[in-house]
Amino acid sequence: MFDLKNKVAIVTGARRGMGRTHALTLAKAGAKVIVSDISLEGCEKVVKEIKKDGGEGLALKCDVTKKQEIEQMVKKTVEKWGKIDILVNNAGIVEFKPFLELTEQDWDKTLDINLKGYFLCAQAAAKEMAKKKSGVIVNIASVAMGQQGIGFPNIVHYCASKGGIVGMTEALALEMAAYNIRVNAIAPGMIDTPMVDPVMKDPQQKKGILARVPMHRMADPQEVSNLVLFLVSDGSSYMTGSTVVVDGGWLAG
Numbered sequence: 001m002f003d004l005k006n007k008v009a010i011v012t013g014a015r016r017g018m019g020r021t022h023a024l025t026l027a028k029a030g031a032k033v034i035v036s037d038i039s040l041e042g043c044e045k046v047v048k049e050i051k052k053d054g055g056e057g058l059a060l061k062c063d064v065t066k067k068q069e070i071e072q073m074v075k076k077t078v079e080k081w082g083k084i085d086i087l088v089n090n091a092g093i094v095e096f097k098p099f100l101e102l103t104e105q106d107w108d109k110t111l112d113i114n115l116k117g118y119f120l121c122a123q124a125a126a127k128e129m130a131k132k133k134s135g136v137i138v139n140i141a142s143v144a145m146g147q148q149g150i151g152f153p154n155i156v157h158y159c160a161s162k163g164g165i166v167g168m169t170e171a172l173a174l175e176m177a178a179y180n181i182r183v184n185a186i187a188p189g190m191i192d193t194p195m196v197d198p199v200m201k202d203p204q205q206k207k208g209i210l211a212r213v214p215m216h217r218m219a220d221p222q223e224v225s226n227l228v229l230f231l232v233s234d235g236s237s238y239m240t241g242s243t244v245v246v247d248g249g250w251l252a253g
């Protein structure tokens with residue numbers, strides 16, 4: 001059920017953090033994986049790890065704010081492996097700043113990467129998926145998505161982008177169902193990646209955050225990748241338009 005043999009996957013922001021473990025996990029399940037990131041540095045290393053495990057991977061530079069680079073990535077994927085079955089929209093940034101100091105440039109930078117980038121990648125991949133009437137898209141949101149999620153101070157723009165991803169996922173799922181393309185989102189809690197180092201290296205902040213998480217620990221990135229694997233596999237064949245939380249009980253607390 002979780003076998004991805006003969007599947008072709010693209011993971012964005014895959015040179016480190018969760019993107020790296022998503023790429024390794026999908027490759028281990030048999031998928032051929034495009035390991036893409038804003039810089040090639042690190043992507044090649046992930047591909048080496050994939051190949052060491054007996055899998056297939058290809059490193060491609062792709063800045064998700066650049067439509068042309070996304071189109072090139074899709075073109076090169078199709079040239080190499082003939083199709084795209086899976087897209088994991090993962091690339092993202094978080095930059096901390098009090099709201100009253102937030103500039104239009106700060107806002108645009110975060111929204112361009114975290115939300116517009118997801119749109120551009122989803123559209124480019126979906127155009128290929130639609131041709132063969134089959135595909136799966138997973139969008140990485142966050143518990144900072146609002147509504148049933150949590151708001152965080154000093155990252156208003158990040159929270160807006162993550163809420164946007166959830167809305168986009170639902171609307172996209174409706175439209176893409178006609179093409180047999182499933183679209184779901186994941187809302188991770190506190191995951192041990194370089195992104196959260198600045199916060200979690202401060203003992204005071206770390207203590208405050210983990211006190212709110214019933215499991216009192218961060219997740220290993222692999223614990224999110226396991227969910228990615230489920231959502232891109234036939235195991236989740238009746239799921240589309242959902243946002244699945246993986247947060248150690250944070251939102252339930």
Ligand code: NAP
Pocket residue numbers: 012013014015016017018019036037038039062063064065090091092093113117140141142143187188189190191192193194195196
């Ligand atoms: P990470 O370790 O910082 O990895 C993110 C990757 O995305 C980095 O390699 C980064 O490159 C890349 N990236 C940044 N801008 C890009 C662009 N324009 N085009 C392509 N790639 C770009 O972060 P992570 O924690 O693994 O986060 C992965 C996703 O999970 C993000 O969407 C994040 O918002 C989400 N998330 C994380 C947590 C958490 O606790 N870690 C919780 C909830 C949601 P650079 O290193 O050059 O910036």
